[in-house]
Amino acid sequence: MRRDISVGSGGEQLAVWHYPGAGDALAGPGGRPCIAMAHGFGATRDSGLEAFAEAHVEAGADVLLFDYRHFGASSGEPRQLISPAAQRADYHAVIAHARSLDGVDPDRIVAWGVSLAGGHVLQVGAEDPRLAAVVALTPAPDGLAAMRVAIARDGMVAALRLTGAGLADLGASLRGRAPVTVPTAGPPGSTAVLTAPGAEERWRAVVGPTWENNVCARVLLQFGGYRPGRHAAKLTMPLLVQIADLDQTAPPAAAMVAARRGRAEVRHLPADHFDVYPGGPHHEAAVRQQVDFLRRHLGAPVAAASSA
Structure with a gap:
């Protein structure tokens, strides 16, 4: 049964669910493996x-499922503020905590991410070669590629509205005023971030109940320059990249480029971006x-221990 814990990161307290692993199937001399798991753009741990x-x-395996700071x-x-650098720092803080847990093997920690976090973990793995593995599900490793897809679909006017909101935020x-927010998800052509048909x-x-359909718009000013997939070539641990071939939100081609750089084990799913969540096909x-994997x-x- 999971328990609530708190992990410090950058002066904030991260809300973390610790799920202890069941049984000894993955237990080794150092303990069980542990997975540090977090969500994508503007999402919360209770969302699928x-x-x-x-x-x-x-x-x-043990799992530490956490909310980023501000979420x-x-x-x-302010609430709903996305900072890719801060979110990666939150991963590192949770990974460090995982290595301190009783019953967990500190040398078998996994960074797991989906969507935007699927990009985060590529850079986190490059920054922490001690990780045992990285899992990137429907990753968004290239913000510029994602922006190009959105502009081609929704048009330049929608992109300019989002840029204007980012500048206003x-x-x-800078003036100490309340944030200017935009919807996280909305219909195609709207002033929202995720606007693929059906998204x-x-x-x-x-x-889940803690999710809010808005984010501080300033993140849109840096998203095009956020390209964590470029760090994949530095990965030294096993990497699983799961690509949704019909993804209208995180371009599959960009995910494939990052996977090749990281010498990944690639699995293709005939899916759109949100089809991999519970209830999806x-x-x-x-x-x-x-x-x-x-x-x-x-x-x-386990095999080594049995052999010994």
């Missing part, structure tokens, strides 16, 4: 990730691929 965590717990049950003002922050409906089907397949790469200590 519990099922992924529970599947890995059943397989035998969900974590601290941080930046100006508000809002599919997203609302899985979000490709959720079970995505989970099976992850569990199989982690069993193969994290189960070695």
Whole structure:
């Protein structure tokens, strides 16, 4: 059964669910592996990730599922502020905490991310070569590529409206005023960030009670320059990249480029971006691929112990 814990990061307190692993299937001389797990753009830990965590717990791994600072049950003002650098720092803080847990093998920690976080973990893995594995589900490793897709679909006028909101929010922050926000998800052509056809409906089907449909708009001014996939070539640990071939939100081509750089094990799903969440047609397949990957790469200590 999961328990609530708190992890410090950058002067804030991250709300974390600790799920202890079930059984000894992945246990080794140093303990069980542990997965640091977080969500994508503007999302919270209660928005469809519990099922992924529970599947890995059943397989035998601990999981630390957390909210970034400024989101969900974590601290941080202003609320709904996305900072890719701060979110990566939150990953590192949770990973460090995982290494201190009783019963967890500090050398078998996994960074797991979906969507925007699927990009984060590529850079986190490059920054922490001690990680045992990285899992990137429907990753967004190239903000510029994602922006180009959105502009081609929604037009330049929508892009200019979002840029204007970003500038207004930046100006508000410099003057100490309340943030200017934009919707996280909305219909195509709207002044929202995620506007692929069907995205809002599919997203609302899985979000939890702490999710809010807005983010501080200033993140849009830096998103095009955020390209964590460029760091994938530095990864030294096993990497699983799961690509939704029909993804209208995170371009599959950009994910494939990052996967090649990281010498990844690639799994293709005939899915759109939100089809991998609980209730979606490709959720079970995505989970099976992850569990199989982690069993193969994290189960070695069991075999070594048995042989000894």
